[in-house]
Amino acid sequence: MPVNAPPPIGPVDSSAVPRFAGFATFARLPRLDEVTRADVVVAGAPFDAGVSYRPGARFGPAAVREASRLLRPYNPGLDVSPFATAQVADAGDIVLNPFDVGEAIGTLAERARELTADGTRLVTLGGDHTIALPLLRAAAARHGPVALLHFDAHLDTWDTYFGEPYTHGTPFRRAAEEGLLDTSALCHVGTRGPLYGRADLDEDERLGFGIVTSADVLRRGVDEIAGALRQRIGDRPLYISVDIDVLDPAHAPGTGTPEAGGMTSRELLEILRGLRDTTLIGADVVEVAPAYDHAEITSIAASHVAYELVSLLSLGARTR
Numbered sequence: 001m002p003v004n005a006p007p008p009i010g011p012v013d014s015s016a017v018p019r020f021a022g023f024a025t026f027a028r029l030p031r032l033d034e035v036t037r038a039d040v041v042v043a044g045a046p047f048d049a050g051v052s053y054r055p056g057a058r059f060g061p062a063a064v065r066e067a068s069r070l071l072r073p074y075n076p077g078l079d080v081s082p083f084a085t086a087q088v089a090d091a092g093d094i095v096l097n098p099f100d101v102g103e104a105i106g107t108l109a110e111r112a113r114e115l116t117a118d119g120t121r122l123v124t125l126g127g128d129h130t131i132a133l134p135l136l137r138a139a140a141a142r143h144g145p146v147a148l149l150h151f152d153a154h155l156d157t158w159d160t161y162f163g164e165p166y167t168h169g170t171p172f173r174r175a176a177e178e179g180l181l182d183t184s185a186l187c188h189v190g191t192r193g194p195l196y197g198r199a200d201l202d203e204d205e206r207l208g209f210g211i212v213t214s215a216d217v218l219r220r221g222v223d224e225i226a227g228a229l230r231q232r233i234g235d236r237p238l239y240i241s242v243d244i245d246v247l248d249p250a251h252a253p254g255t256g257t258p259e260a261g262g263m264t265s266r267e268l269l270e271i272l273r274g275l276r277d278t279t280l281i282g283a284d285v286v287e288v289a290p291a292y293d294h295a296e297i298t299s300i301a302a303s304h305v306a307y308e309l310v311s312l313l314s315l316g317a318r319t320r
């Protein structure tokens with residue numbers, strides 16, 4: 001935050017207006033047009049024309065905002081009050097053509113570039129995983145090739161589906177081909193489940209990715225994993241993409257391509273907290289499909305993941 005800047009406008013006070021009342025911005029934060037500037041913005045990308053199985057992630061941003069009403073202003077896990085440390089605001093939904101994937105990703109890249117043009121950091125709520133490609137285009141346009149931590153059950157480095165290059169199973173192959181990624185600092189975390197063939201892993205490795213499987217998290221534990229990731233990333237500009245299906249279906253049933261044997265929400269949140277000394281520049285939380293959810297299990301988990309990411313970015317805002 002600039003010196004002499006007015007104190008950030010925080011969330012609506014839950015002791016004055018009950019948290020179940022009023023508009024559902026993320027964490028009841030002000031809208032972007034209600035603040036003069038923002039260190040961090042949360043934006044929705046309601047788009048799911050890139051899915052290979054269950055549709056419905058277009059309703060993810062609204063569900064995550066609703067579930068975020070209960071988030072409180074102090075984060076004990078990172079010892080930070082993110083909304084007091086940084087001006088955080090909700091930029092609303094980015095309007096994307098639901099019938100034209102190519103146009104939608106072009107629009108999203110452009111809008112993400114605009115939102116981050118003055119150094120504002122962006123956390124995007126998806127939407128299906130297709131949206132990570134345009135978000136990485138915007139990130140790389142500003143920072144050069146970025147380090148990437150990709151939390152997901154899936155590799156998402158496949159080539160095409162039905163001949164289509166832009167889908168939710170292919171964003172990271174496209175990003176690598178476009179030179180958006182720093183190939184010395186790429187890692188999937190939480191991968192599991194059946195693949196099409198052994199070649200999937202070979203091709204993924206050729207692109208430069210390391211893999212920490214869901215079983216590795218179980219065996220090695222969150223502190224060791226976070227430490228190894230921190231070392232791999234160093235102080236490179238880091239983008240984090242969280243596909244909520246990285247969580248076990250017990251922790252995130254509301255998603256399009258669920259796979260058994262996943263991480264717990266506790267493990268995911270702890271690994272994210274363990275990344276506090278990295279240089280996070282942007283993030284997304286994708287693949288929340290509320291129609292398959294129960295009791296908001298998935299959207300609550302996603303809102304907490306977004307809260308940790310905003311917290312990490314607020315720590316960075318302190319020093320920018």
Ligand SMILES: N=C(N)NCCCC(=O)O
Binds near residue numbers: 052053129169245257
């Ligand atoms: N990005 C997500 N969630 N899923 C990709 C699954 C691709 C497939 O159907 O094989």
Ligand SMILES: [Zn+2]
Binds near residue numbers: 152153154243246287
């Ligand atoms: Zn996935």
Ligand SMILES: [Zn+2]
Binds near residue numbers: 129154156168243
């Ligand atoms: Zn994915």
